[in-house]
Amino acid sequence: MNTELFIAKRIFSDKTVKKGISQPIVTIAVIGIALGLAVMILSVAIVTGFKSEISNKVIGFGSHIQILNYDTNVSFETEPISKHQSFYADIKNLEGVKQIQEFAIKAGIIKTKTDIQAMVLKGVGSDFDWSFFNQNMVDGEPFKVVDSARTNNIIISKHIANILNLKTGDKIAAYFIQQPVRMRSFTISGIYETSLAEFDEKFALVDIKHIQKLNNWTSDQISGFEILIEDFSRIEKMTEDVRDIVGFYFNPDGTKLKVLSIKQKYPQMFDWLNLTDMNVWIILILMISVSGFNMVSGLLILILERTNMIGILKAIGTKNWSIRKIFLYQSGFLISKGLFWGNIVGIAICLLQAQFQIFKLDAASYYLDAVPINLKIWHILALNSGTLIITILMLLVPSYIISRLSPEKTIRFN
Numbered sequence: 001m002n003t004e005l006f007i008a009k010r011i012f013s014d015k016t017v018k019k020g021i022s023q024p025i026v027t028i029a030v031i032g033i034a035l036g037l038a039v040m041i042l043s044v045a046i047v048t049g050f051k052s053e054i055s056n057k058v059i060g061f062g063s064h065i066q067i068l069n070y071d072t073n074v075s076f077e078t079e080p081i082s083k084h085q086s087f088y089a090d091i092k093n094l095e096g097v098k099q100i101q102e103f104a105i106k107a108g109i110i111k112t113k114t115d116i117q118a119m120v121l122k123g124v125g126s127d128f129d130w131s132f133f134n135q136n137m138v139d140g141e142p143f144k145v146v147d148s149a150r151t152n153n154i155i156i157s158k159h160i161a162n163i164l165n166l167k168t169g170d171k172i173a174a175y176f177i178q179q180p181v182r183m184r185s186f187t188i189s190g191i192y193e194t195s196l197a198e199f200d201e202k203f204a205l206v207d208i209k210h211i212q213k214l215n216n217w218t219s220d221q222i223s224g225f226e227i228l229i230e231d232f233s234r235i236e237k238m239t240e241d242v243r244d245i246v247g248f249y250f251n252p253d254g255t256k257l258k259v260l261s262i263k264q265k266y267p268q269m270f271d272w273l274n275l276t277d278m279n280v281w282i283i284l285i286l287m288i289s290v291s292g293f294n295m296v297s298g299l300l301i302l303i304l305e306r307t308n309m310i311g312i313l314k315a316i317g318t319k320n321w322s323i324r325k326i327f328l329y330q331s332g333f334l335i336s337k338g339l340f341w342g343n344i345v346g347i348a349i350c351l352l353q354a355q356f357q358i359f360k361l362d363a364a365s366y367y368l369d370a371v372p373i374n375l376k377i378w379h380i381l382a383l384n385s386g387t388l389i390i391t392i393l394m395l396l397v398p399s400y401i402i403s404r405l406s407p408e409k410t411i412r413f414n
Contacts, residue, residue, distance in 0.1 A: 004322055008329030011306070026334060029291075029298035033338025034345065036287035037387055041346030043283045044379050049372030051273045055232060057196045057367070058269055060132030061122075061203060062262050063101075063226035065239055067246060070256035076107040076120050080221035081257060087245050091227065094245070096238055099228040101127045104211035108176045110156075110204075112164050119160060121174070123208030129228060133192050133205070140168035140190030143207070150209040154186035157200040158193035167191070176214055184210060195363035198269075235261055288387055291338070292394035299331050299395050303402060311407045320403040327402070331395050332388070339384050350375045 069079040083102050092100050104123040109116055126145045133142055133155065143153035154174075156166065166172065168188050176182045186206065194200055212219060229238045243259040263270045303310070306327075313323050350373050353359060357370035 004325040005329050008326050008333065011326070012330055012333045025301045026298045029294040030334055030338040030341075032294035033291045033335055033387070033391070034340075034342040036291040037339055037342025037383060038346035038349070040284055040287050040383050040387070041343070041375075041380060042349060043280055044383065045346075045350050045373050045375045046371055047276050047280045048376070048379070049374035050366075050368070051276060052374050053368055053372045054196070054273060055270070056132070057136075057194045057199070058266055059228075059232070059262055060136070060194070061196075061199045062265055064229045064232065064235055064262055065227040065242055066224050066260045066262075066265065067227070067242070068224040068258055068260060070258040076105050078105065078223045080104075080215070080217050081224060082220050083222045083225075084220060085225075088225075090245050091225075091242060094238075094241060096229050096231060096234060096241075097227060098230050099127075099129050099226075101125065101129060101226050101228075102208065102222045102224075103128075103226050104208050104215075104217075104223040106176065106211045106214055108174045110160065110164060111173050111175055112166070115164050117160055117164055118202075119156075119174075119204050120202045121154075121204055121206050121211060123206055123211035123223075125208045125222075133190075136192045136194050137190050138193045140188065142205075143189045145207050150213075151207045152184075152186055153189035153207070155190040155192060155205040156188060157203065158191050159197070159200040160204070161188075161191050178214075182214055184214070195367050195369060197364070197367070235263065239264075284383075288390050291387060292391045295331055295335060295391050295395060296398050298334065299327060299398055300401070302327060302330060303399075307405065310402060310405055314405070314407040323402050324399040327399055328392060328395060332392060335388055335391050339387060343380065343384065347375070347380070 067081075069081050071079055088100070091097060102125045106121050106123070108119060108121055110119055124145060126147055128145065130142045138158055140155075142155060143151050145151060154172070156172075161167065164172075166188060168191060170188050172186055172188065174184045174186060176184075192200075208222065209219070211217075211223075212221060215221075227238075227242060229235065239259060239261040246257055246259050310323055314320075353371055354373040354375065359371040361368050361370055363369045
């Protein structure tokens, strides 16, 4: 039988303790732990949610991994590669790969009767995954690409539609600066909005056959391949796996291919997102520190209130460590109580926000129209166990005061 745990349970369940001098301070300590945990749950859920939402939007435009022509060209006028590659089947069957699709891009200008707007046409084929744009479509619908015929439909962003005063069903003219200058007429089939200005201001989607025709490419030539993977956390490993398959593959014309992850393509975006991790760590350290010091105060008051009991236990030969364990167990019960209510409050707010989007954001500044939530069970378990362990460790030092108390003085303390 664990005697220390038994005594701690009796003290914790003793109703008379609630009338003692320790109750207000202990209550404050428990409330502090509850609020601290709730804040930590919200912080982790919001920051990871923000990173996930922004990352998904960037990936929606550029996929996780791209295979391109190996050159130093950073413009939107790319050198083509053949879509018939010997490694295609190997990558498609690679574990962790969800989709591989062809694409082509070309810069141009959209012109109406009164306005013009620069944009980048992204040509997509029949294998294109529309799930991202389906989620962000605000009007109309995606067009269907078939290999047998070319569609003249186009999808533009709400940003471009507002600037040019366009709506679904309107016809627009797109001009391409080349020799000779070329024009294509498109019909708007859908309008999307991601609130990611860097991309909404640029990209429009069309049938890939338009890009091939404008660039004087054959039906076999494309800008490259986009690869979607199942787990973003494995992007570095998956990029290396794809690079091992592709290697420095030589095209028949002597050109080589390169493999580029979305993090390498847009490093400034992901470096900025990684900076938010520092904010989370600062909040976690502050909240755990406050919770720990609150419990230290509560423990000292508990020891002061039970000084007479400590003297009696010492008088009958109980060792100092055993007495310290009694108060550490009691502190553990109090911390667990605070964690319980902290979980209730933190998880409840997260669920309400995820369901009803109560707290809104300025999309122009934050790229999102509501506070994002990414609630993971392992985040909650890690925060609870971490808070419990660190707080108990912080209590080891102040509990040492018990060994300084002498039985003859503490027994007659009251």
